[in-house]
Structures are given as structure tokens and as C-alpha cells.
Amino acid sequence: MKIIRYLDPKQKEHFAQILPDGTYERLSGRLPDKVTSTGEKAEVAKLLAPLVPSAILCIGLNYRHHAAESGKPAPEIPILFVKGPNTLQNPGDPIYLPTFLKSDEVDYECELAVVIGRTCKNVRRKNALEYVLGYTCGNDVSARDWQIKKGGSQWCRGKTFDTFCPLGPCLVTPDEIPNPNALTIRTILNGQVVQDWNTNDMIFDVPDLIEFLSGSTTLLPGTVILTGTPHGVGMAAKPPRWLKSGDSITVEIEKIGKLTNPVLSEP
Numbered sequence: 001m002k003i004i005r006y007l008d009p010k011q012k013e014h015f016a017q018i019l020p021d022g023t024y025e026r027l028s029g030r031l032p033d034k035v036t037s038t039g040e041k042a043e044v045a046k047l048l049a050p051l052v053p054s055a056i057l058c059i060g061l062n063y064r065h066h067a068a069e070s071g072k073p074a075p076e077i078p079i080l081f082v083k084g085p086n087t088l089q090n091p092g093d094p095i096y097l098p099t100f101l102k103s104d105e106v107d108y109e110c111e112l113a114v115v116i117g118r119t120c121k122n123v124r125r126k127n128a129l130e131y132v133l134g135y136t137c138g139n140d141v142s143a144r145d146w147q148i149k150k151g152g153s154q155w156c157r158g159k160t161f162d163t164f165c166p167l168g169p170c171l172v173t174p175d176e177i178p179n180p181n182a183l184t185i186r187t188i189l190n191g192q193v194v195q196d197w198n199t200n201d202m203i204f205d206v207p208d209l210i211e212f213l214s215g216s217t218t219l220l221p222g223t224v225i226l227t228g229t230p231h232g233v234g235m236a237a238k239p240p241r242w243l244k245s246g247d248s249i250t251v252e253i254e255k256i257g258k259l260t261n262p263v264l265s266e267p
Contacts, residue, residue: 001017001172001173001175001176002017002018002170002171002172002173002176002257003015003016003017003018003027003031003035003050003134003170003171003172003173004016004017004018004024004044004047004048004050004168004169004170004171005030005031005047005048005049005050005051006024006042006044006045006046006047006048007044007045007046007048008042008043008044008045009043009045011045013048014026014027014042015027015029015030015031015035016042016044017035017037018170023041023042024041024042024044025037025038025039025040025041025042026038026040026041026042030051031050031051031115031133031171031222032051032054032115032116032117032133032221032222033221046090046092047090047091047092047168047169048090048091048168049088049089049090049091049166049167049168050115050134050136050167050168050169050170050171051115051167051171051222052085052088052222053085053088053115053167053222053223053224054220054221054222054223055082055219055220055222055223055224056082056083056084056085056087056088056165056223056224056226057080057082057213057223057224057225057226058080058081058082058083058140058159058225058226059078059079059080059204059209059225059226059227059228060075060079060080060081060155060228061074061075061079061203061228062075062078062079062202062203062204062209062227062228062229063197063201063202063203063228063229063230063231064201064203065197065201065230065231066228066229066230066231066232066233067203068231069231069232069233069236070235070236074203075203077212078204078208078209078212078213080213081154081155081156081159082156082160083140083156083159083160083164083165083226084160086160086162087141087159087160087161087162087163087164087165088165088166088167089163089164089165089166089167089261090166090168091166091167091168091169091259091260091261092260092261092262093163093166093261094163094261094262094263094264095139095141095163095164095166095243095249095261095262095263095264096161096162096163096264096265096266096267097243097244097245097263097264097265097266098143098146098161098266099265099266100266101146101161103143103144103145103146103158103161104145104242105143105144105145105235105240105242106141106142106143106144106242106243106263107141107142107143107144107233107234107235107242107243108139108141108142108187108189108194108195108233108234108243108249108251109139109140109141109142109187109229109233110137110138110139110185110186110187110195110229110230110251110252110253111137111138111139111140111185111226111227111228111229111251112135112137112138112180112183112185112199112206112226112227112253113135113136113137113138113167113224113225113226113227114132114135114180114206114209114210114224114225114227115132115133115134115135115136115171115222115223115224115225116131116132116133116210116219116220116221116222116223116224116225117131117132117133117134117221118131118133118221119218119219119220119221120210120214120218120219121214121216121217121218121219122214122215122216123210123211123214124211125207125208125210125211126207128206128207128208128210128211128214129174129180129206129207129210131210131214131219132174132180132206132210133171133173133174133221134171134172134173134174135171135172135174135177135180135253135256136167136168136169136170136171136172136256136259137167137168137169137251137252137253137256137257137258137259138165138166138167138224138226138251138259139165139166139187139249139251139259139261140159140164140165140226140229141159141161141163141164141165141166141243142158142159142164143157143158143159143161143164144158144235145158146158147159162266165226166251166259166261167224167259168259169256169257169258169259170256170257172255172256176255177255177256180199180205180206181199181200181202181205181206182198182199182200183198183199183253183254183255183256184196184197184198184253184254185197185198185199185230185251185252185253185254186250186251186252186253187232187249187250187251187252188249188250188252189241189243189247189248189249189250190247190248191248194232194234194237194241195229195230195231195232195233196230196232197230197231197232198230199227201230202227202228203228206225206227209225209227210225213225243263244263245263245264245265246262246263246264247262247263248260248261248262248263249261249263
């Protein structure tokens with residue numbers, strides 16, 4: 001099932017499933033809890049991020065080729081950082097380039113986002129995918145100057161500006177993606193493909209990450225895991241390819257769809 005969260009013409013929030021003919025059927029309930037069919041047509045006036053996360057956990061340097069382009073050795077243990085709930089952004093809404101805490105080095109990172117569906121702790125790898133509610137596209141937008149030069153050795157400042165975590169366009173349930181580590185993943189910047197790889201290049205695959213992140217730690221339903229980005233980030237281009245106002249950025253993942261956002265300067 002492909003599930004969306006949306007506003008109807010009266011600005012009321014609902015969930016719906018995308019039917020094979022491209023139309024929408026309204027669902028009762030809400031994610032991350034159970035949703036069920038109503039048989040009613042959904043009138044989608046505005047698409048929202050598929051859910052509001054209870055937490056956003058992010059993994060750095062998790063693709064072999066991206067670690068190499070960054071000049072870093074492959075990590076022996078997953079590198080964890082977090083994004084705040086303020087970073088969530090809807091499909092089609094702007095990514096804002098910071099102007100108050102100014103950044104001139106804002107970068108894109110296409111990522112497979114994993115959503116946890118039920119409370120889990122100390123999960124073993126062999127059972128890890130049983131806790132997955134679904135998958136969506138994510139963009140781990142990053143202000144590299146604040147991440148690397150001005151962040152005091154911590155990544156969070158450069159990763160947690162408003163709008164720095166677009167998610168969407170839909171949540172795809174695990175029955176449609178039995179192997180999350182066999183998906184093509186791309187970033188398209190102003191019509192040009194700048195990242196184009198496969199999730200099979202992850203150093204730590206999705207079951208590994210769930211086992212690691214749930215170790216001695218309770219993951220609540222609605223936890224979003226951003227699983228890392230492949231090579232081709234703007235920071236590694238020569239010259240660097242920073243986002244600028246007026247750009248359009250799209251994350252595309254096989255079996256999920258396209259997440260597109262315009263880029264604007266912070267008002």
C-alpha cells in the first residue's frame with residue numbers, strides 16, 4: 001500500500017491510499033497507528049509529509065562510495081546524529097536557505113527513510129524488518145559550513161535548520177518493498193541527475209541499523225531513520241555545487257516515487 005497524508009479542500013487533515021489508477025481512497029485512522037479503508041474517494045488539495053515523526057535519527061557516511069568521496073574510511077560502527085521535529089517539510093514546500101544564521105554552503109542528500117511502526121528495543125537483525133511500518137524518500141539537507149567549520153565538531157547545528165528534512169511523497173508498506181537494500185536512488189537538481197546509485201551500497205543495511213539504533217534504546221512508533229546518502233553530494237563536486245534560491249531539488253527512489261522541493265532564501 002502507498003499511503004499519503006493530505007489536506008482536503010476544507011483544510012482538514014486525512015490519510016489516503018493511492019489506488020492503481022492513480023486516484024485516492026480516504027483511510028480512517030492515522031499513522032503511525034493503524035489505518036483502514038473507507039471506500040470513499042479522497043479529495044487531495046495539498047500533499048503533506050506522510051507522517052509527523054516521533055524522532056528523526058540519521059546515519060552519516062553509510063555508503064561506501066560516499067565515504068570515499070568524503071575522504072573518510074568506512075565506519076566500523078554507524079555514525080548517529082539527530083534532526084529536530086522543526087526540520088520536517090512537506091513535498092512541494094520550500095527548503096529555506098538560512099539567512100539569520102547565514103549559510104552559503106547548503107547541500108542536498110537523497111536518502112531512504114525507514115519508519116518504525118511499533119515500539120522496539122534490543123531488536124535482533126533477523127527480526128528487524130518486522131518493526132518497519134514503511135519507507136519513504138528523505139532529503140537530509142545540510143549546511144556544510146555549520147556542520148564542519150562552525151559546529152564545534154558536532155553535526156547537529158548544520159543539520160537542524162527549519163525545513164531541512166523533507167519527507168514524501170508517500171509511505172510505502174513493506175509488502176511492496178521486501179528488500180529495502182535493492183533500490184535505485186537519485187537526486188535531480190534543476191533537471192540534472194547529480195546522485196544516481198543503489199541502496200545496496202550501504203555499509204550498514206536497514207536491519208543492521210534497526211538492531212544498532214534499538215540497542216538499549218526504545219524506538220517509538222513513528223521514529224524515522226534516515227539511512228545515509230550515496231556519492232554525488234554538492235560538497236564533493238569541483239567546484240562545490242551548493243543549493244541556491246530558485247533551485248528545484250528532487251529525490252527519487254525506486255518503488256516509492258519523487259519528492260520535489262523548491263529552494264528559497266529564508267524570509
